[in-house]
Amino acid sequence: MSDSAEVTARYRRACDYLALAMIYLRDNVSLAEPLTSAHLKPRVLGHWGTCPGLNLVYAGLNGLVRRTGQRTLLVTGPGHGAPAIHANLWLEGSHSDRDAELRQDGAGMLELVRRFSWPGGFPSHLSPQVPGVIHEGGELGYALATAAGAVLDIPDLMAACVVGDGEAETGPTAGSWQSSKFLDPTTDGILLPILHLNGAKISSPTVFSAMPDEDLRDYFSGAGWSPILVRATGAGVADDQALGDALEIAHRYITARRAEHTVGGRPDRLKPPMIVLRSPKGMGAPARGPDGTPIAGTFHAHQVPLEQVHSDPAQLRALEDWLRSYRPEELFDADGRPWPDLLEVPPNGDLRLGSVPEANGGALRRPLPLPPVADYQVKVSEHGTTQVSAMQTAGGWLAELVRRTEGSRNFRIVCPDELASNKLDAVLSATDRVFTWPLDQYAEDVAPGGRVMEVLSEHLCQGWLQGYLLTGRHGLFPCYEAFAAIVDSMANQYAKFLTMARGVPWRAPVSAFTYLLTSDGWRQEHNGYSHQGPGFMSNLLTKRPEVTRVYLPPDANTVLLVLADALAATGRINLIIAGKQPGPQWLDLDSAREHWRRGAGVWEWAGHRDDPAAGAPDLVLACAGTTPTVETLAAAKLLREHAAELRVRVTNVIDLRSLSTTERYPGGLPEQAFETCFGGPDTPVVFGFHGYPSDVHELLHGRPEPNRFHVHGYLEQGTTTTPYVLLSGNRMTRHDLAADALRRVRGADDRTARRLETDRDNLVAYAHREGRDAEEITGWKWAG
Numbered sequence: 001m002s003d004s005a006e007v008t009a010r011y012r013r014a015c016d017y018l019a020l021a022m023i024y025l026r027d028n029v030s031l032a033e034p035l036t037s038a039h040l041k042p043r044v045l046g047h048w049g050t051c052p053g054l055n056l057v058y059a060g061l062n063g064l065v066r067r068t069g070q071r072t073l074l075v076t077g078p079g080h081g082a083p084a085i086h087a088n089l090w091l092e093g094s095h096s097d098r099d100a101e102l103r104q105d106g107a108g109m110l111e112l113v114r115r116f117s118w119p120g121g122f123p124s125h126l127s128p129q130v131p132g133v134i135h136e137g138g139e140l141g142y143a144l145a146t147a148a149g150a151v152l153d154i155p156d157l158m159a160a161c162v163v164g165d166g167e168a169e170t171g172p173t174a175g176s177w178q179s180s181k182f183l184d185p186t187t188d189g190i191l192l193p194i195l196h197l198n199g200a201k202i203s204s205p206t207v208f209s210a211m212p213d214e215d216l217r218d219y220f221s222g223a224g225w226s227p228i229l230v231r232a233t234g235a236g237v238a239d240d241q242a243l244g245d246a247l248e249i250a251h252r253y254i255t256a257r258r259a260e261h262t263v264g265g266r267p268d269r270l271k272p273p274m275i276v277l278r279s280p281k282g283m284g285a286p287a288r289g290p291d292g293t294p295i296a297g298t299f300h301a302h303q304v305p306l307e308q309v310h311s312d313p314a315q316l317r318a319l320e321d322w323l324r325s326y327r328p329e330e331l332f333d334a335d336g337r338p339w340p341d342l343l344e345v346p347p348n349g350d351l352r353l354g355s356v357p358e359a360n361g362g363a364l365r366r367p368l369p370l371p372p373v374a375d376y377q378v379k380v381s382e383h384g385t386t387q388v389s390a391m392q393t394a395g396g397w398l399a400e401l402v403r404r405t406e407g408s409r410n411f412r413i414v415c416p417d418e419l420a421s422n423k424l425d426a427v428l429s430a431t432d433r434v435f436t437w438p439l440d441q442y443a444e445d446v447a448p449g450g451r452v453m454e455v456l457s458e459h460l461c462q463g464w465l466q467g468y469l470l471t472g473r474h475g476l477f478p479c480y481e482a483f484a485a486i487v488d489s490m491a492n493q494y495a496k497f498l499t500m501a502r503g504v505p506w507r508a509p510v511s512a513f514t515y516l517l518t519s520d521g522w523r524q525e526h527n528g529y530s531h532q533g534p535g536f537m538s539n540l541l542t543k544r545p546e547v548t549r550v551y552l553p554p555d556a557n558t559v560l561l562v563l564a565d566a567l568a569a570t571g572r573i574n575l576i577i578a579g580k581q582p583g584p585q586w587l588d589l590d591s592a593r594e595h596w597r598r599g600a601g602v603w604e605w606a607g608h609r610d611d612p613a614a615g616a617p618d619l620v621l622a623c624a625g626t627t628p629t630v631e632t633l634a635a636a637k638l639l640r641e642h643a644a645e646l647r648v649r650v651t652n653v654i655d656l657r658s659l660s661t662t663e664r665y666p667g668g669l670p671e672q673a674f675e676t677c678f679g680g681p682d683t684p685v686v687f688g689f690h691g692y693p694s695d696v697h698e699l700l701h702g703r704p705e706p707n708r709f710h711v712h713g714y715l716e717q718g719t720t721t722t723p724y725v726l727l728s729g730n731r732m733t734r735h736d737l738a739a740d741a742l743r744r745v746r747g748a749d750d751r752t753a754r755r756l757e758t759d760r761d762n763l764v765a766y767a768h769r770e771g772r773d774a775e776e777i778t779g780w781k782w783a784g
Contacts, residue, residue: 009240011091011345012055012059014091014332015055015058017326018113019052019055019087020051020322022086022117023045023046023048023116023117024040025039026039026114026118029109030328030336031323031324037309040316043117046304047081048083048282050080050081051081057243058085059345062345070158071350071356073158073160073353075144075150075160076126077144078162078167079125079126079136079138080137080138086112089130089131090112091342092353092354095112106335129500130354131359133359134466135147140170141490142459143162143167145459145466148179148467149466150189150468152467152473157189158189158191162194165199165201177223178455181436182434182435182464184448190254190272192275193225194274198280201299203302221271225272229276232278232280233279233280246277250275257270270437281297285301285305286321289305358471371400371401377589378556380586381588383605384584385585385781387582387585389580389582390555390580392424394559394560395423398413402431411451411473412453412468412474413476413477414460415453415477416456416461417483417519418454419452422480423518423580424518433446433447433454459487462494466490466513469513476516478515478517481577482524482530484517484536491539499547510570512566512571513572513574514573517577517578520577521714522626522628523579523627525723525726527720532718532726533714540575541698545666547571548573551656553654554578554587555584555585557585557588557592558654559576586603586652598669598673599653599657600659601651602677607650617646617649618745619649619679620678621741628690628712631727632737635734636648637782643742659696660699682705685710689712693714713732736757738756
């Protein structure tokens with residue numbers, strides 16, 4: 001192998017040439033003949049500005065890996081610099097390993113160049129189709145958190161993370177700089193951030209590029225890093241040497257400090273190195289366009305610097321001059337093969353940045369040793385008589401899972417709201433909250449090496465867990481329901497990543513990403529309106545059903561079953577919503593297992609004069625969610641008392657997507673099962689639902705007569721109040737449900753319905769007067 005800076009500079013020149021060709025060309029990719037408009041893509045798409053800097057970093061990391069053998073995963077924040085990454089993957093052979101059409105010859109080069117930003121080809125950003133990728137980089141903000149998650153519990157792995165100066169302005173990135181305080185040098189790998197400052201975003205300067213070097217050192221030192229500043233000028237060999245030296249210093253420093261942790265105890269505060277790389281934006285581009293517009297080193301180099309190449313002959317000539325400035329005839333032979341010395345620059349085998357095994361984490365994934373659910377079941381002899389916190393039950397099961405994975409260290413919990421608040425603190429009997437810096441104040445259950453990661457940033461939790469799962473491990477994200485929406489956009493992007501990954505033959509499915517929303521809005525009456533919001537569920541329901549599941553288990557045994565299934569699943573996002581307060585337990589384990597298997601089912605014991613074998617009832621009371629289930633069963637009892645002649649069926653839904661047709665969701669209820677649960681086309685259904693009513697109506701699209709479903713859910717009415725008054729404001733009380741049911745059967749002027757509403761109003765008045773709910777609400781129990 002050659003370590004010469006001259007060969008590395010040539011290698012980088014080849015990468016720059018290929019990246020530029022990908023943006024503009026569809027043919028004549030070796031410039032064997034004069035460039036014409038027929039050689040151009042009809043739509044020139046891409047982002048040039050960050051490509052030269054990414055090629056500089058990639059080449060530098062190649063050298064470091066060759067010299068040290070350090071296994072390295074590259075996480076690219078500016079994913080719109082995809083042409084640079086593709087160029088390196090082609091030269092190192094990672095592309096051809098997975099797709100023979102991308103072989104290292106003229107035909108392969110042509111295919112690579114044509115395929116970029118082409119229908120049916122590669123997207124303009126990084127994607128799961130690209131080897132070595134665990135982060136797309138289209139939406140900016142969480143590359144660094146993802147990289148941090150990737151090195152957890154893999155001590156011999158380094159994640160080099162390029163953070164663009166535009167991305168550095170985002171809130172999630174600002175929080176991500178704290179990740180170093182959660183990485184244990186004895187059990188985790190190396191996180192090496194590379195802040196790439198090229199001066200501009202799409203059309204304006206960036207904050208960090210405007211900061212002088214002294215301020216950058218102070219800023220990042222204060223955040224817990226040891227910054228190494230590098231300034232590239234476009235001078236070729238000198239740039240490679242400067243960055244290579246910085247990478248060598250950073251790697252030598254961090255490995256020495258990690259050794260101190262292992263051999264001589266824990267230093268006071270480990271401030272790992274990071275690199276701040278300044279380089280001109282779009283270096284290598286023409287200084288000015290034909291019309292005099294400045295390009296190289298300005299925001300005009302951000303995307304496609306010469307946009308009018310199809311219509312402006314002067315721009316076409318400028319493009320040809322630019323392409324030929326890389327002297328491709330010195331880089332590729334007459335058949336389009338790279339010269340042999342260029343192929344010696346990248347490392348070999350799995351040490352290539354595009355072939356590090358962790359980038360295809362599903363292939364490394366091993367199933368979790370899940371504890372038997374039966375060992376943690378709640379004994380239920382009579383429906384609704386036992387009061388248990390489902391989360392405390394789940395916490396004991398999760399604690400045992402943590403113990404069972406102590407040797408493999410492949411399961412973690414990330415949580416922004418503290419496990420204790422979510423009543424999952426039994427987990428802390430099995431592991432600690434991780435924090436590696438010393439603490440001066442009193443703290444409990446906090447230590448380096450812990451596998452609970454608590455930080456008051458949903459963004460960090462999301463990024464950490466994505467990186468952890470995508471590199472082959474398992475995890476769980478408990479959170480307050482209302483604040484899961486903080487990561488709505490991140491969840492969107494991850495769902496897209498999983499959707500695309502399903503179509504990549506060589507990419508193995510990774511462990512499912514599981515959210516456990518425990519502090520649900522219906523029992524956040526004490527915290528107020530800000531804590532009441534089920535919108536995260538609505539967001540996930542807009543994603544493809546192949547990669548998202550939404551579960552609303554009604555009690556502890558169903559929570560255990562859903563959680564065990566979710567943590568065994570792959571290739572999807574699971575959303576589990578369940579209350580944390582003690583509540584009635586409805587199903588023994590066998591009944592819960594059958595109910596979970598079906599996704600929705602009739603609770604015959606809760607209905608009145610109902611025999612599913614005898615045909616449709618007069619009405620169906622349906623429910624989904626912890627609190628709506630309680631209110632629905634209480635409504636069923638009211639109907640027994642006030643309308644004993646009615647045949648009432650009670651149906652509970654646990655898998656929300658089971659409401660959909662089988663054409664829309666393979667796990668949807670078949671037509672006969674749906675009719676069993678919800679009656680025929682003339683049967684009114686009053687549905688007590690945990691979230692926004694529109695969610696249910698959308699899921700029912702395609703079912704016969706969906707207008708017979710009358711959904712009560714969250715109506716965006718909230719404040720600090722009592723649980724019953726919160727329900728009343730959203731027309732979700734047992735009295736509202738029973739009154740609506742009576743009107744659907746008897747008509748709008750039903751006297752009993754009006755009396756139930758009067759009872760509701762009296763209970764609200766009592767709460768306003770006494771400051772608490774009445775005993776008939778707080779002391780209510782199901783007695784069948």
